[in-house]
Amino acid sequence: MNRKTLVLPAVVGLLAPVLAACGATDGGSDGNAAIVVGTTDQFVATEDNPAPLDPAIGYEAGVWNVLRQTVQTLTHVPRGGGEPVPEAAESCTFTDRQNESYRCRLRSGLTFASGKPITAEDVKYSINRVIGIDSDNGPVGLLANIDTIETRDDNEVIFHLKTPDATFPYKLATPAAGIVQKSKYPAKSPRKGFQVDGSGPYTMKPEVRNNQVDKVVFTRNPKYKGDLKVLNDKVELDLFPDAAAMGKALDDKKIDMMTRTMSPGQAKLMLEKPKDGIKLTEIPSLAISYLGFDTTDPAVKNKAVRQAIAQVIDRGQIAGQVYGATAEPLYSLIPSSITGHTNSFYNKYGEPSTGKAAALLRAAGIETPVKFTLHYTTDYYGPATADEFKTLKKQLNATGLFDVTIQGTPWAKYRAAQKRGDYAVYGLGWFPDFPDPDNYMAPFLDKNNFLNSPYKSTLAQNTLIPQSRRVADRAAASKTFQKLQDLVATDVPVLPIWQGKQYIASREGLTGVEWSVNSSADLQFWELGRSAA
Template sequence: MNRKTLVLPAVVGLLAPVLAACGATDGGSDGSAAIVVGTTDQFVATEDNPAPLDPAIGYEAGVWNVLRQTVQTLTHIPRGGGAPVPEAARSCIFTDRQNESYRCRLRSGLTFADGSPVTAEDVKYSINRVIGIKSDNGPVGLLANIDTIETRGDDEVVFHLKTPDATFPYKLATPAAGIVPRSEYPADSPREGFQVDGSGPYTMKPEIVDHQVSKIVFTKNPKYKGDLRVVNDKVELDLFPDAAAMGKALDDQKIDMMTRTMSPEQAQQMLEKPKSGIKLTEMPGLAISYLGFDTTDPAVKDKAVRQAVAQVIDRGQIAGQVYGTTAEPLYSLIPSSITGHTNSFYNTYGEPSARKAAAILRDAGIDTPVKFTLHYTTDHYGPATGAEFKTLAKQLNATGLFDVTTQGTPWAKYRPAQRRGDYAVYGLGWFPDFPDPDNYTAPFLDKNNFLNSPYTSKVAQDTLIPQSRREADRAAASKTFQKLQDIVATDVPVLPIWQGKQYVASRDDLTGVEWAVNSSADLQLWELGRNAG
């Protein structure tokens, strides 16, 4: 999802393509036609969430992938990764050594797609409305450290922060800080429906069926001024109910590329048996999967129960048998490819052991079997989620220490229920807002956290998180992040399971595929083009 001097290392080799097939294709259309991209993301307007695509409300990877095409931000992460660079801004810089005051100057002649000017007051308005609306499900936590926003003329905006935060330029690169027109977005309430307006590289037009998006047409914005190079005129984002339907559309040449979320079986099949005219591109992935615990629920309130779960689960079996080549075991909230990672859970628990788990429960005076339900969402993270949770339940029940059942729920109902505290144990995934270790710790441990978790670590909130944000050199914060990871391994408010790889399948006349999805799973449609040959 960071300061004057930060330069993060490029993420593990960066987007090295693995081509599963190559050569001429008889598919696709001429270069003037829209490029069609498939996804299994679903955008539904409900009573709980009537404004799923409002930047103040939407805080999911799929939603952000729509917003990034249409709503401009002051900074953005460059194609090769690393420190944020100006986007709607022509320059941004910390103006003090403490990383508490950040100034941006807007590009000259910047306008919204309707031709109205973008000013510093629009930037201030857009960010203040996210903070003011303060949606329970929204991204307000990313902006919570802003104290005041000052404008100087039409083109200069200064952010004064409550505490030092070297990651702030990264947060300004997220759709949470997207610049929206005041005429379309009310100051104190969400914009209902599915229309998105901004000054980004595309305009958008959604097609709606039964309060649900079926397609979004992105058209190149002729008034766009920014740092991105748009190499196509139009892209259609087609929404599919599942990976199988999306894969069939690719085979039938109805789409040019399929992204979120291919199934592990699809990726494995394409690796082993390449199809003519289709290529498979492997990209580094920073997404993680984890269990969350309601630490006030009687079933898992005692830390010993959560520790026993951590002692039993076999991550290698889940990654290998359920996800194959698309996932690997994860022993920390921070993935292995991010600076500051340490295998805290493995260091604490070692190999899976029912004997050690039994001792943990016995020493804490916990009666066995411990009974609870593993909750998961049926339609948000891909078709393998159900198999993953059945495997988890089987592992726990096989010890005789647990009596676990599983329950799947559609995302539209699942996420509100999770935030209400309806689930003792639940599964979620995390796609980073920006590639920094702070974004794998603060969203789970800080005040007003993403999970709405009742768990509190005062040392994490009051000392370690603020301390880590003072370091402009992120490698220098590694010891602080190690302490945070060790706290998670000891208290187990969340339990990391695996980190994923990303695969994108496309027609082989499509160009720019290796750049169209970055390591944070951000969709960058402006990179896509066609090979005229």
């Protein structure tokens, strides 16, 4: 997800609710009105992607935030984190010691919002549909290890895996494994448009203009049966063109909460000068930002070039000057608060050094300056992205070893171009799919990786990733993950830059804010409510 791509139990949950302010509110805070949430996510139907909200296609944080409210999964990660627990299922378990066979039994009386009963065949159909459509921009990689799906009766489904995978329960908790109705979702083609139907806690109705969503209205699904406790009757998700417009709507009491993506400046201002009636809540985040490389492009094909870039960038300057309190430097794809993290890039390259970078290029026979374009998206990760890439350009060009230009592109065109291989060097973020270090390695290094990267490591794909998945005790896989992180630092198919923090601004009287966004940046609208006062 670019994603959506979270955290192990020790680090999940509210870190610090800060600056709770007092004051009366009106407008969106009417106790009988919908809870209104703002976002800068954009949902656009294009020729390249006419079905942005189909679970077989959508693999972005914003898309999953719609799907999680509406499409039910067999398991889910509970409030506060930890191992997945049953959701649409009443029970799920591995049936063998090798973690190759996983059985789930559905809850009794489970139905879609339409009233149609849900059976094990619906589960099988939904997951086989994602695998069969095999979208190159979709989440199919999460399900690639499924060999066959067996149904014993209407309520029991068994997944037989190709290789052992202790992370499989987490994958079943993602929208990639969402249960959809056969009559509404064709088996071999995407469901075009923006309507989503399922058996989740809410039904949804999108308001669309010019092939773009302006608002999504979520209404409590009276037929929902699952593990989630729904604390409200209606939530509206309002889409804004940028953080400034979203912030003004909060100030004007037109929305109750602003989520992704607040700008660093907004968070800084709210920290320093609290506003009456508004509180700022810090929530753990394991989102990361990184550079990706087309390792077949002549400009960066030689890994010495990629290593030299890793040798000179100053993560501290980017995090401190561009993002302030909302980011910190990252020296591995696995964030520092995830079990298995090691500072592989710092261990290999140390502090930024033009001399060391020059030596790397000289030893490889690379002529300098190396010329390429840094590509970034202008409207997906927040308003600070442009400043980040201006800083990167300045750092690289100041060495005299590189001749870098930068180019920004709207997300609707950016992602498709990146997947096609149009960009030699590009910036992306990762919002993890589930809380395990595997989800910071496999999506970048495994077969069918979501970047469509030409980089291939036989060691990673055939040995290290399968080896890490055999271990039920995830902490025991740390040595394997260290080898994977060291491999990335050596070959540099991707280059981590910073790890984010999340801030949520909300109006007084809104409850459950600290639980409404988890560390994967997943919105959980069912947690929101209003205080009696």
